[in-house]
Ligand SMILES: Nc1ncnc2c1ncn2[C@@H]1O[C@H](COP(=O)(O)OP(=O)(O)OP(=O)(O)O)[C@@H](O)[C@H]1O
């Protein structure tokens with residue numbers, strides 16, 4: 001006789017539910033404390049405003065606009081996305097999570113949460129930059145897809161790195177230092193794709209391969225994260 | 238269903254400090270074991286190893302259910318662990334904490350059962366307050382029910398009476414009695430009052 005039938009408990013091994021629970025828990029905590037979202041927005045809006053003021057007289061080239069946009073998004077991510085893991089370690093709940101949740105659902109739940117945080121940042125930063133820097137986007141659909149693909153890759157790398165740095169003593173510094181080299185290909189590709197989507201004369205044939213590269217990066221990073229996370233997270237010394 | 242825990246020649250060493258040396262004991266279904274020893278004798282270390290959070294340097298601690306050894310991934314449903322350094326989520330309410338730990342364990346959530354647990358530890362009036370605002374004894378009560386609510390086969394209680402008042406201690410011993418019907422309990426403590434919770438005592442040396 002199995003244990004569940006004995007105790008009369010129904011067991012749902014559902015992996016998706018545990019991912020949802022972790023995502024929902026992080027979201028609820030964030031809505032109550034607003035810590036990460038405040039940090040992210042403070043950083044992104046401040047840097048955006050500084051750039052806008054200092055370049056008010058000299059209109060930015062499209063190259064500069066797309067690079068600046070990703071610089072703001074990257075550094076915003078670096079200021080806020082480690083928070084959910086750091087908080088687990090600081091408040092002594094990380095071990096509770098290790099004891100109760102499958103490592104893979106922790107990775108995917110936290111990844112989903114970081115995606116949403118970054119989406120919030122983009123929802124503020126992108127319209128503001130369009131207004132402040134007078135950016136004209138000729139292919140808005142591609143532009144959105146690029147943001148979305150960049151968001152996924154950034155969040156996947158940030159989630160993996162955050163789990164590493166949360167267990168060390170110099171969290172904030174190490175986070176950006178570790179993430180940047182891994183994100184270089186993504187950032188370069190995202191800047192290029194953003195530039196292409198701003199430009200009307202480009203053809204679909206030119207943009208599509210760049211976007212495809214972004215998604216390849218996303219898939220590689222998510223797969224790597226998924227496979228490596230267990231070793232990083234459950235470091236049982 | 239029969240469950241058992243067998244600890245054989247367990248050793249744990251941190252760099253050059255040997256904390257546990259050849260610890261062996263076994264616990265059978267329905268039994269409670271008390272582990273005592275002076276501060277720093279390795280009680281918490283032993284409990285962390287039994288929970289699966291820490292690996293021993295050598296030796297083994299194997300949890301068996303119906304003759305099959307439970308691996309780490311299955312332990313999340315079979316073990317409940319309360320220890321001073323592991324906390325529940327301060328931003329969440331007791332009910333949300335219960336629900337969270339239940340769901341990530343992959344178990345079906347039952348609102349009525351949650352209400353029952355909260356009543357047991359006298360927290361039903363505070364069910365909608367974040368745990369972060371609770372007193373330390375109230376937090377300890379929440380930790381206890383979060384470790385118990387999934388009916389673990391192995392319940393590990395490290396200093397379970399910490400911060401509990403007289404009534405809290407009563408409901409604690411009630412919980413240990415309930416656990417006897419379900420599986421095993423191991424209690425690590427230095428409190429003479431808690432020594433009586435177990436049927437057997439293992440004493441660790443400093
Ligand atoms: N992660 C660690 N790294 C190095 N040493 C450790 C670690 N964890 C525990 N120790 C050492 O192991 C010894 C036993 O610690 P442990 O916390 O298990 O004792 P304890 O019996 O629970 O004590 P107390 O009664 O104070 O709770 C101590 O000397 C402690 O310094």
Ligand SMILES: [Mg+2]
Pocket residue numbers: 280281282395
């Ligand atoms: Mg201890």
